[in-house]
Amino acid sequence: MNDTHSAAVLQPRPWLSHLQPYVPGAPAADPDGSLASNENALGPSPRVAAALPGSLPGAERYPDALSSGLVRRIAETHGIPVDTILVGNGSDELIQLLVTAYAAYGGHVVCADPPYQLHEKLPVMLGAEVTKVPLREWAHDLEAMRALAADLAFVCNPHNPTGAILPPHEVLGFARGNRAALTVVDEAYIEYAEAGEGASLISSAARGELAVLRTFSKFYGLAGMRVGFLVADPAIIRTLQAIRLPFSVNSAAQVAAEIALADRDHGDRVRESTRENRGRLIAAFRASGYEVLESQTNFILVFAPDEARLVGRLSEAGIQVRPGSSLGVPGSVRISVPNDAGMAMFGRLPWLQTP
Ligand SMILES: Cc1ncc(COP(=O)(O)O)c(C=O)c1O
Structure with a gap:
């Protein structure tokens, strides 16, 4: 490609000019703390890995x-x-x-x-x-x-x-x-x-x-x-x-x-674990003064006027979550429901009241 065809003069179609790359949730060093992308913290059926x-x-x-x-x-x-x-x-x-x-x-x-x-x-x-x-x-x-x-x-x-x-x-x-x-x-x-x-x-x-x-x-x-x-x-x-x-x-x-x-058995385990840990996580944030929406999913939305601070405090503890401002809900944090090891990471936070 010569200079006249450089990327500087090559323009994308006009309706594409405002689009930004998708920003995926950040992974945590310990995968049990990766709670930014609503993945399944229990993983797939063990039969999948075997097959x-x-x-x-x-x-x-x-x-x-x-x-x-x-x-x-x-x-x-x-x-x-x-x-x-x-x-x-x-x-x-x-x-x-x-x-x-x-x-x-x-x-x-x-x-x-x-x-x-x-x-x-x-x-x-x-x-x-x-x-x-x-x-x-x-x-x-x-x-x-x-x-x-x-x-x-x-x-x-x-x-x-x-x-x-x-x-x-x-x-x-x-x-x-x-x-x-x-x-x-x-x-x-x-x-x-x-x-x-x-x-x-x-x-x-x-x-x-x-x-x-x-x-x-x-x-x-x-x-x-x-x-x-x-x-x-x-x-x-x-x-x-x-x-x-x-x-x-x-x-x-x-x-x-x-x-x-x-x-189906693995599905039942996933459903049970998610419901239980979701309930415990909602209770912990509410007991600590946060408003939390009820959820029928594998994530919760916690309202936090101090969004960046909450994201930062969780990140310091090895827990990666999604800032609500990146999802169109500024002043909130979306947290995927963790497995039991991930719940233990929340249990170690001195500022979170785990009931
Ligand atoms: C509502 C909704 N639809 C679709 C998807 C994407 O699913 P897939 O991984 O199958 O592309 C997501 C993933 O976060 C989602 O939240």
């Missing part, structure tokens, strides 16, 4: 482009047809595909304010207009969202970063009555909800009433493998299959997700 070496012979071959084995397993687990399921490289890839197909370059997306970051960023990146609707009592204001005619409406349920959940019948009522062409319900944390699968709208998605996103990154402890799936009308699935990169989900990830989905 993965078996997926390496054959690595010279491309992966199954349709993730057929995993799709069949998801279909059986949720009692839905295989042609309503698309597996992606994390649910983030599927958000990108949905926006590319239905809202890119001139379309309109509505989401919450603050949203899960990529419900805003990916539409902006793809030249769509985004309207953010402020939360009401820390959950989506469906009434206000309903008034907006959009191509896509993102509803994150339970919501990240607040942990609040809306009853599924309210979200379904919104999807049926709203003016957006397609409602996408992001259920990344639904397995942690009190009602469990009862809070999910997967069957409505399989009937074509809306679309549902799920991930293996949270409850199933496979954030590093990058697997998520979409449930939607078969016509939507076919459209997205036509525009996707063919081999985005690697073979090891497909094997890992299939095994993780089948290990």
Whole structure:
């Protein structure tokens, strides 16, 4: 490249100029203190680690482009047809595909304010207009969202970063009555909800009433493998299959997700540990004078006018959390629910009253 083509004169497309790189949560030196990214502190099913070496012979071959084995397993687990399921490289890839197909370059997306970051960023990146609707009592204001005619409406349920959940019948009522062409319900944390699968709208998605996103990154402890799936009308699935990169989900990830989905006992342990430690953590911060939102997820939102100080004090103790100002909730700190070793790190903080 000569001087006239240097990066200084080469400009990105105009709608990209304000975008900043995604800032991931900082990891801690001791992984038990890594509480910035809502990962699963108990890790995946131990059966995954046992099976993965078996997926390496054959690595010279491309992966199954349709993730057929995993799709069949998801279909059986949720009692839905295989042609309503698309597996992606994390649910983030599927958000990108949905926006590319239905809202890119001139379309309109509505989401919450603050949203899960990529419900805003990916539409902006793809030249769509985004309207953010402020939360009401820390959950989506469906009434206000309903008034907006959009191509896509993102509803994150339970919501990240607040942990609040809306009853599924309210979200379904919104999807049926709203003016957006397609409602996408992001259920990344639904397995942690009190009602469990009862809070999910997967069957409505399989009937074509809306679309549902799920991930293996949270409850199933496979954030590093990058697997998520979409449930939607078969016509939507076919459209997205036509525009996707063919081999985005690697073979090891497909094997890992299939095994993780089948290990119900590990799932029960994750659910139990998360509920217990979440309750203890909320109680400790409340006893120490902080306001904390109720949560149906694997994270809590602690209100802290001294946000930077709280982040710093936790960091000094080896605990990395996410500053609320980076998530659109200044004056708060989002903390992923730790495992027992992580809870012990909080127990050693002299300024935190652990009941
Ligand atoms: C609401 C929500 N959706 C999607 C994702 C991304 O999931 P994945 O790792 O499957 O891309 C996250 C991750 O934090 C999330 O919080």
